[in-house]
Amino acid sequence: MQQWARFAILGAMFVVAYLLILAWQKDYGNAETAPQQKTAVVSHEVSADLPNGQTATAASDVPQANIPAQQTTDATAPVSQQLISVQTDLYHLWINPKGGDIVRVELLNHDKNKDSDDPFVMLESDAKRTYVAQSGLIGLNGPDSSRNGRPSYEIEKSTYSLADAKESKNKAGETVKTLTVPMVYKTADGVEIIKTFSFTEGEYPVVVNHKVINRSSQNWQGQMFGQLKRDNSDDPGKSDQGIFTLGTFLGGAWGTPEEHYNKLKFDNFNDEKLNVEATGGWVAMVQHYFVSAWVPGQLKLTQADGQPYAAKLESRKSSDEMNIIGFTSPTINVPAGTVAEVDATFYSGPKIQSELKDLATGLNQTVDYGWLWPIAKLLFIGLQFFHGLVGNWGWSIILLTVLVKLILWPLSSKSYRSMAKMRVIAPEMQRMKEEFGEDRMRFSQEMMALYKREQVNPLSGCLPLLLQMPIFLALYWVLMESVELRHAPWLGWIQDLSAMDPWFILPLLMGVTMYVQQMLNPQPTDPMQAKIFRIMPVVFTVFLLFFPAGLVLYWIVNNLITILQQSLINKSVEKDRAKREEATPVN
Numbered sequence: 119m120q121q122w123a124r125f126a127i128l129g130a131m132f133v134v135a136y137l138l139i140l141a142w143q144k145d146y147g148n149a150e151t152a153p154q155q156k157t158a159v160v161s162h163e164v165s166a167d168l169p170n171g172q173t174a175t176a177a178s179d180v181p182q183a184n185i186p187a188q189q190t191t192d193a194t195a196p197v198s199q200q201l202i203s204v205q206t207d208l209y210h211l212w213i214n215p216k217g218g219d220i221v222r223v224e225l226l227n228h229d230k231n232k233d234s235d236d237p238f239v240m241l242e243s244d245a246k247r248t249y250v251a252q253s254g255l256i257g258l259n260g261p262d263s264s265r266n267g268r269p270s271y272e273i274e275k276s277t278y279s280l281a282d283a284k285e286s287k288n289k290a291g292e293t294v295k296t297l298t299v300p301m302v303y304k305t306a307d308g309v310e311i312i313k314t315f316s317f318t319e320g321e322y323p324v325v326v327n328h329k330v331i332n333r334s335s336q337n338w339q340g341q342m343f344g345q346l347k348r349d350n351s352d353d354p355g356k357s358d359q360g361i362f363t364l365g366t367f368l369g370g371a372w373g374t375p376e377e378h379y380n381k382l383k384f385d386n387f388n389d390e391k392l393n394v395e396a397t398g399g400w401v402a403m404v405q406h407y408f409v410s411a412w413v414p415g416q417l418k419l420t421q422a423d424g425q426p427y428a429a430k431l432e433s434r435k436s437s438d439e440m441n442i443i444g445f446t447s448p449t450i451n452v453p454a455g456t457v458a459e460v461d462a463t464f465y466s467g468p469k470i471q472s473e474l475k476d477l478a479t480g481l482n483q484t485v486d487y488g489w490l491w492p493i494a495k496l497l498f499i500g501l502q503f504f505h506g507l508v509g510n511w512g513w514s515i516i517l518l519t520v521l522v523k524l525i526l527w528p529l530s531s532k533s534y535r536s537m538a539k540m541r542v543i544a545p546e547m548q549r550m551k552e553e554f555g556e557d558r559m560r561f562s563q564e565m566m567a568l569y570k571r572e573q574v575n576p577l578s579g580c581l582p583l584l585l586q587m588p589i590f591l592a593l594y595w596v597l598m599e600s601v602e603l604r605h606a607p608w609l610g611w612i613q614d615l616s617a618m619d620p621w622f623i624l625p626l627l628m629g630v631t632m633y634v635q636q637m638l639n640p641q642p643t644d645p646m647q648a649k650i651f652r653i654m655p656v657v658f659t660v661f662l663l664f665f666p667a668g669l670v671l672y673w674i675v676n677n678l679i680t681i682l683q684q685s686l687i688n689k690s691v692e693k694d695r696a697k698r699e700e701a702t703p704v705n
Contacts, residue, residue, distance in 0.1 A: 179252070179440060180256060180263070180343070200215075203276060204278045205280075206280055206319060207226070208321070209223055209240075211241070213315065215301060216271075217254055218254060223240040223242075223410075232613060232614050241466060247354075248349045251344070251464055253344040255343075257340040259338045260340035261305070269311075271301035272301065280295055295319040296316060297316070298315070299314065299316075308333035309334050311328060321473075322473065323473075324463065324465070327461040328342055328461065329459045330450070332452045332454055332457070334454055337452070338453075341450065343447070344412040344414070344444055345412065348403050350384055353366070370383075370384070370401070371402045372400065372433075373399060373480035378479060379484070387441050387443075400414075400431075407599075409469050409481075410465065411464070411478070412444060413465070413477055413481070428448065447460055469599070469601050470602075485599050493588055510609075511603050512615055512671060515675075520675070534582070536576075537684075538684070538691040538692075539574045543572055550565065590672070594665075604616050606668075619670060627674050628662055628677065629658065629659030633655040636651060636654070
């Protein structure tokens with residue numbers, strides 16, 4: 119029985135290691151490291167404050183919807199082909215007046231890596247990488263369906279900042295600054311389209327609105343589309359995080375009120391094409407810590423057959439192997455002499471769960487905690503609470519560990535007490551082995567009698583590890599998926615809890631605490647088992663060298679509390695046994 123208990127503990131340890139490696143590898147094949155060869159791009163004049171190398175987006179990737187044989191042409195040419203620069207307190211982005219695509223987004227509050235002050239680049243379009251957000255109007259009269267290419271919008275100016283913003287009230291009734299960036303396209307027959315980007319101070323979502331003013335004598339029909347176009351290049355945010363972040367998902371995602379979260383690998387954009395109609399859905403490109411998404415606006419109208427407004431969510435591969443995921447609205451009819459509007463919300467930034475949840479149902483699930491998400495969410499809530507108290511994620515992990523150990527203290531105490539009794543009766547077990555070792559049946563009978571007499575359960579030693587295993591795995595995904603812990607420092611040499619310890623000090627400390635903890639447990643009588651248990655601290659130390667420092671910190675604190683708990687229980691059990699022996703009359 120004792121052997122089975124020890125093998126169960128050993129097996130549980132290896133299960134933890136196996137599950138962590140399995141979790142790391144589950145999405146590893148999603149990221150193609152070789153960038154695709156780029157096709158020719160539309161040339162344009164680059165503004166002075168645009169980073170060198172930016173290119174415009176091609177028209178060939180726009181969804182095709184009922185393109186007529188002839189299209190109206192521009193009534194006027196744009197004042198300039200330079201990109202529009204927009205800077206808020208959260209990001210700096212550039213819009214191409216040719217089509218009104220967002221071709222670059224820099225996140226000002228998130229560094230490229232820990233050792234750089236350069237902002238993290240979400241979207242960009244240059245010779246090395248293509249990742250852009252496109253939108254426009256297609257269909258019978260949509261200017262983006264023109265065989266002449268994307269429409270060229272007139273712009274008022276090429277640089278915007280919060281200094282140009284106006285105060286307005288948000289949904290909560292608070293006064294906020296709102297920045298609007300308008301662009302105008304006019305046709306020769308009197309249709310005017312105003313495309314407006316609306317930015318709010320302190321918020322990542324951007325509302326992209328198309329206003330159709332039909333001054334012609336004909337009915338106008340069109341559909342709004344919004345899409346994300348990305349090549350197969352690797353995730354730029356993973357390079358400084360250590361080898362165990364490679365498994366974080368990189369690819370497309372979509373959701374509806376019925377199916378909240380679905381992932382779509384880049385490799386499957388052709389084989390498993392997305393083609394879903396939904397009232398209230400979203401599409402996105404997901405990467406480590408960050409996400410870009412389109413959320414179609416919900417128009418206050420119904421389709422001709424009386425059905426509620428429903429956007430079509432689609433994905434595909436372009437001719438040059440670009441990954442495209444987007445939406446297309448139902449057909450919008452604008453009779454002559456009338457005005458209509460259609461919009462969508464674009465998000466490109468960190469995966470902040472509270473903001474994503476408010477934006478669309480299921481979008482917050484792009485923070486993917488895996489199958490242990492209920493535990494992971496509770497852990498994250500606990501971390502947020504403690505961070506609100508102490509203002510440091512490292513100390514928050516320590517306080518969370520203490521809280522978890524206190525909650526599990528009653529259950530683990532029973533287990534440790536049984537293990538302490540095993541430790542006390544170890545000499546008697548050794549004597550029985552020497553006396554009955556050749557007679558295995560007699561030895562087993564005597565052992566069972568001893569366990570019963572001493573009220574010992576040899577399998578109880580598995581309980582603490584079995585209780586900790588799901589918590590440990592869930593915390594791993596909290597550290598891997600929560601952008602709040604990206605580049606979060608603790609103290610001294612630990613300047614990023616989501617990355618491995620650069621000096622390996624924490625893994626070594628973990629190994630020491632694990633060794634001390636093992637010394638408090640009953641030692642195996644079998645030489646082979648004893649050898650295996652002696653090398654376990656070394657094996658786990660090496661294993662945790664490459665894990666996030668925050669996870670190793672959790673394990674160290676957990677071990678220290680366990681050592682304290684076991685020491686107290688061991689002393690109590692030894693004291694109780696000594697009293698019993700004193701009270702037992704000597705024959």
